[in-house]
Amino acid sequence: MPHPRSAEFSSAWSFASGVSGWLTEDQAALLWDATIDLPRNAVAVEIGSHQGRSTTILAAALRDRGGRVIAIDPFVDGRLFGGAKTRERFERTIDEAGVTDVVELVAEYSTRARPGWSRSFDYLYIDGKHDYWTLSDDLRWSVHLPEGAPVLIHDCYSSIGVTLGILAHVLPSRRLVYERRAGSLALFRVGRPTWRDRMRIVAEMPWWLRNVMIKVLLRLRLRGLAAKVFGHDSPYDPY
Incomplete structure (x- = not known):
């Protein structure tokens, strides 16, 4: 269940909300809530950091308990990603948030870093490349x-x-439970799912199909129709 929003979270979100990115306040609160029961000195792995919006939330949540964030992002050059400029903004964000001592940057593709990885950690946040193959590989970090x-x-x-990856790998999984x-x-969460847990994933499919239809309408430049039919009055995809 969601925890009451603390003054510490509000302060962290006040800063993070000024960083470019797609994380909403409710989503930031969920990231924060998921750290509450972690042990002291917990380590979180974040796959996909962009300019550091979510990274600062995780760092603020873990800092007072001696925790750390390992941020994995290759900072690819190109129109959609920004490359070196995005990395500069990420590093500036971490510095301005005062969490440079909490965040360790691994500037590499998650799919290249994973095979040789041997360090244990306590928390996994996946927000990397959103294709089926990358998501499928990123799920393997959970071991x-x-x-x-x-x-x-x-x-x-x-x-x-991402959703196809969830259906292919998490729905039949014996070690991940949807919360x-x-x-x-x-x-x-890492655990053995019941039949009912699996059905809760299936129950999200109508919402997924709604989002796919909104994306189609936006690509067709029918934003007005997306707003009228689905209540999505935004030029951005649902996130």
């Missing part, structure tokens, strides 16, 4: 997590690639 650890996935039940979501940010 390093202990029982009950949170696994959070952004653009879940919104992105076609809840805030928009397209879904919270799973």
